[in-house]
Amino acid sequence: MAPSTALMTDRYELTMLDASLRDGSAHRRCVFELFGRRLSGGRRFGVAAGQGRLLGLLRDFRFGEEELAFLRDERVVSDETVRYLENYRFSGSIAGYREGELYFPGSPLLTVEATFADAVILETLALSVLNHDSAIATAAARMSIAAGDRPLAEMGSRRAHEHGAVAAARAAYIAGFTATSNLEAGRRWGVPTMGTAAHSWTLLHDSEEDAFRSQVASLGEDTTLLVDTYDIAEGVRRAVEIGGPRLGGVRIDSGDLPLVAAEVREQLDRLGNHDTRITVTSDLDEYAIAALAASPVDSYGVGTSLVTGSGYPTAGLVYKLVAREDASGTWIPVAKKAQDKSSTGGRKSAFRRLEVDRATEEIVCPADAAAPTDARTLVRTLVDGGDIDAAAEGAAGVRAAREHHLRVRNELPVRALALSKSDPALPTVSA
Amino acid sequence: MAPSTALMTDRYELTMLDASLRDGSAHRRCVFELFGRRLSGGRRFGVAAGQGRLLGLLRDFRFGEEELAFLRDERVVSDETVRYLENYRFSGSIAGYREGELYFPGSPLLTVEATFADAVILETLALSVLNHDSAIATAAARMSIAAGDRPLAEMGSRRAHEHGAVAAARAAYIAGFTATSNLEAGRRWGVPTMGTAAHSWTLLHDSEEDAFRSQVASLGEDTTLLVDTYDIAEGVRRAVEIGGPRLGGVRIDSGDLPLVAAEVREQLDRLGNHDTRITVTSDLDEYAIAALAASPVDSYGVGTSLVTGSGYPTAGLVYKLVAREDASGTWIPVAKKAQDKSSTGGRKSAFRRLEVDRATEEIVCPADAAAPTDARTLVRTLVDGGDIDAAAEGAAGVRAAREHHLRVRNELPVRALALSKSDPALPTVSA
Known part of the structure; x- marks a missing residue:
């Protein structure tokens, strides 16, 4: 059995779970949204990556004897919560951007609809995976654009955490690299290897x-x-x-x-x-x-700058509660107001507007608004009531993500391909 | 059984092994040295970290059926080499700086003495671990110095790869942080957790x-x-x-x-x-x-900047062949001459010169030179003919590394504690 991923999380997710089981709010249905407020480093677009990895890690998100013993012995949570976690399996739903898709400020990359209990303890893991992999994929896409038709190999394993290196090789391939030096990325994800x-x-x-x-x-x-x-x-x-x-x-x-x-x-x-x-x-x-x-x-090999996101090693994505039920079961949009860190309440849909195959706008609108015309829908189901979309996982998921990425990158306006710092290539609009 | 770490490596390590088994050079005894040519980012000292993790990963460095099948099916190496790898266990020796020790340009952080076959296939893994963990520990030490006596918690898991986050929490604790939000770092390494x-x-x-x-x-x-x-x-x-x-x-x-x-x-x-x-x-x-x-x-929580090494997410350490036997069994010092990337041949020892408990010089000298007086020896055995020093592993190794780090940090001259970019606080001298 694969090692559990359930403790790769912040302690407060578990203590909030504990407190919410006591006061009953654990069972309120919630919508959490994973998004970026801005693009790091004046990049003109972001590349969403990690979704396929996250789905695999979600399968291994269970509390076995070792994990429970730690939570019990360190008194992280109460005995009642330890018992609750014994049989924990994520039973909510996750919708999101396809892996390899482009994103812009405010794009709802993942939307998690579940009880508070189910959704809160995924926060850290979901952010770890998407922040890392999207940072690498975004840098990789820029390198891939710069390389044009010349082969481009990823060789940075030695300059990254040994597991991060495998994920980096995978993300780089999705965003247009040709191959990697990392053998484990070859074995686990089907990325072509070279040396x-x-x-x-x-x-x-x-x-x-x-x-x-x-x-x-x-x-x-x-x-x-x-x-x-x-x-x-x-x-x-x-x-x-x-x-x-x-x-x-x-x-x-x-x-x-x-x-x-x-x-x-x-x-x-x-x-x-x-x-x-x-x-x-x-x-x-x-x-x-x-x-x-x-x-x-004739060909390039890139190491350090790829695995470190070329100056921006994390994508700065956040995971925020945007709606929840109240005591009567009515949905309430919620948002924090903290300075420079505010969020927008309510569940959202997203579309990319196209004019003659050329992307012009990122549309992020309330989920119940009418779908715009001349626009491609960006959000699809990844997990449905606990059932994980197997097609997005494994080597087949990686191949599909790479093909999707190269296709949608072709829709970008020419100015999006420049390397200098600038505003996002597409404006995010609400309708 | 823990997952194998043997494919977390660059393909060329295996193809070089393959070619060396064919021409017989695989059995030449070699000395490889892991060191940094300079300190990243004008830092005044580096903090070596990851040694205890590397020893654990070395225990799991074996080729099981899945790894061998990949190498065979992808024709990475010949069938003879696949058979050689079936029973592979590292049987060489590794000496190195203690985890938590300070380092300077040219400090021989690890010295691997083994056959070429044994030593070459550890290159990528050893560099991945030490480059990542030392980058984090170096940034963490600077933050810990800035925080003085105030508690300092690591909270950056969500901005790093999910496994990198665990290693980052561990490295930060070694370099003076008080606690982490990461539960897996608590369970696996005994780092105090908070939230x-x-x-x-x-x-x-x-x-x-x-x-x-x-x-x-x-x-x-x-x-x-x-x-x-x-x-x-x-x-x-x-x-x-x-x-x-x-x-x-x-x-x-x-x-x-x-x-x-x-x-x-x-x-x-x-x-x-x-x-x-x-x-x-x-x-x-x-x-x-x-x-x-x-x-x-009263206390600080640090996230993104810690897990990304505060601008320098990798330590830039390299792993170079510095000596080998020739066909007659005579040791030959070797060094490459590539522009800006030259190395110094020969096996080395290292000492820190102290004057009244204050560090004054990093001495890196040929291994057969007489030990200097008024100097602390920096290199000790970590693996002896395949036997791993268990005291450096696990939670006990982390505690010892933290104590050692705080002790040797106290030996630094005051100018080493400033945050601005400068030269290394100690000169590296050869005697």
């Missing part, structure tokens, strides 16, 4: 020549040789000598990349290796990738 | 008064009431009315904190609640905490 060789490979051997010969013997002539351990020009000369005219590629991981790439291309061509590809991997981000657009680079 | 209540608690009820009454009834008069859902002055008045003279605390999560804290303190005192504490939690980082030093604040 070259490290400097340690060259240093392990008595000479660069020995290292290259061994790599070509093991991985074939289509492999990519890392040529900058000692001297790049010498490394390229040796790579071609050993790999022959059909050598797959060379990788450059240091130096002034536009300059070095041009020199290496020129050298490869001079040696007759017109089809040997150049991969660059040194501290790239979306701006560095864009700056290499005119350089003879 | 107040969310805005949804107030909004769930028919009135703020109902919410406060229920919370006090459930959690007792020592609880902390969140007073900014509607109007802070009104919230404070109501909190005192309901919580009485011994109300534990009020929390403020919005507004101009120095101003609001002063007003709330004045109001509480006027109402006779001199012992009711004020907790502030709105977008704090080390600079905001320092700016509140003269304000009547």
